[in-house]
Amino acid sequence: MVLAVGLSALGIGCSDGGEPGSDLEATEPLGYGKEVTVPISAAVTTLVYPGEEPRAPLRPHYAVGTVQQVTLRTDHNIEQIINDQQPRDFSNPEMTIPMTAEADADGIDLVLGNVTTDDPVLAKALTDAGGSHAGFEMSELGAITALRLAPSPDTSNTARAALEQAFYQAVYRSVTFPDEPVGVGAMWTVRQEVTGGVLLDQVTTATLTERDGDRLTLQLDVSQTPKSAVWSLPNDAGTLQIEDYRMTGSGTITVDLGLPLPVAGSITVGGHQAYRDARSDSMLQQTINTQVSWGE
Template sequence: MTVLSSPHGPRVARSGVLLMVLALGLSAFGVGCSDGTEGRNESDGTEPLGIGKEVTVPISAAVTTVVSPGSEPRALLRPSYQAGTAQQVTLHTDYRIAQQINDQPPRDFSTPALTIPMTARAGSDGVDLTLGTITSPDPSLAKALTAADGSHAGFDMSELGAITALRLEPSPDTSNAARAALEQAFYQAVYRSIAFPDQPVGEGAVWTVRQEVTGGVALDQVTTATLTKRDGDRLTIELEVTQQPQTSVWAMPNNAGTLDIQDYVMQGTGTITVDLGLPLPVSGCITVGGHQAYRDARSASMLQQTINTQVTWTE
């Protein structure tokens, strides 16, 4: 082949393979990068979850540690809603990612923003969600999402309010593109949620929540929470999020090889308002972003990514 006969052929070919694999597997990696969104089936990195049935995805354990208990009076923070408690809430997610290999022009792999109105109903050990009319600024995705009206999802939760599992059940006629978009949106929400400490705290309290974020790169995520205000059951909590890779190597999707992690910065801030008598946040916005650089030792190709994610809750 002509490409292979060129002295630079293997490098050019390898860069092309990298770009193809990364395009296919980006959402799987994106959950680790963001979030979440952290959003593909880890078995193959290509198909969305929930095709034709409800799928339950376990979420890694969240470990809380109190840094400062805050001022008196102090009390345990625990969800206090009764089974059957209903709440109308809207989740908005935005995920932007730009990628460049060597000196090739940057490419935009961002996914369209989603606005997901939903009815949350508290169960005995979690929250059941019925999705309303989902919207997106992308015309093609917006059209595909019309079939997802009435879809179901849910969160299994611990007594500390940590999400322990994500349940997804899109309507049967929902397309793969719409399913994948919903999946990524909910993964982002999961990894931007908060768990309460296991000891009494008051205003000014600071605690950390440590959690592994799974994806193409396994990440250690640390969320530092500060209880800035308490008014009865309503809590205002400031958040700082940082992520660090657990290893120096990224195993790419589809068994396409590995990349050495040269640089990795992901961090962000936000504020969330929680009512202990309701199953989901009543308001809040958390933005996390950063950049990464990777090197393919086989071809000397360099991959750079810039990522920005935002999760917003409104009633």
């Protein structure tokens, strides 16, 4: 049965919080043995309301060599049910990733500190992950255009996969600024394709609620809609019909235009997904909740 063949893929493929079958899904982590660069689909901004006067363009302006200490936290919960079976938990353990971010000529270089988790198995796997590198290539409007991953040589495959998922979550919970000048109260949308077995149209609505010099407070509202009625399972394991797909979320983040990464805030995205195997008429349902948080 397709569902049985694709079960682990269903649990892992959706584990980034609504991007089933993502670009980072593979039989082994992409960072295995070498540095890799993953292109990120273009983000298109549309200004809805310019906000109050005074208005000014929002542009990151950190200089090469700017250093920032920041902590990324990710928490993902997923419950999966096939037909009338008992629910199964495919959640990813919560992770705390302290990093040193430094602006370079290509974007932002990240050096990981001691990555921690309450899960003892993952904690053991993450023992040698400290010192790993990652990075973001950025546009002048703050959009992440590529994700670089370079785990340290002794990092286990389990740890590599967990780190890839965490950074992938962070990428698709980031914000791009509009090209036009804006003031407090401004609202704009950021539309982006999230590629994978299910191609998603993700729309993030951003509202500038406060501004104090370079420090901005942004309210973010996220929605995702499949662009196809079919999910092609990884490794040619078949297809599933998408019966239901509701993924939405919101949060508030604080960014400093003079620093590479958000300084505070969190975004939570969750919902319900249902898939049917047309050959067996079996139904798979998932309830998902993912949180991405930033702190100094």
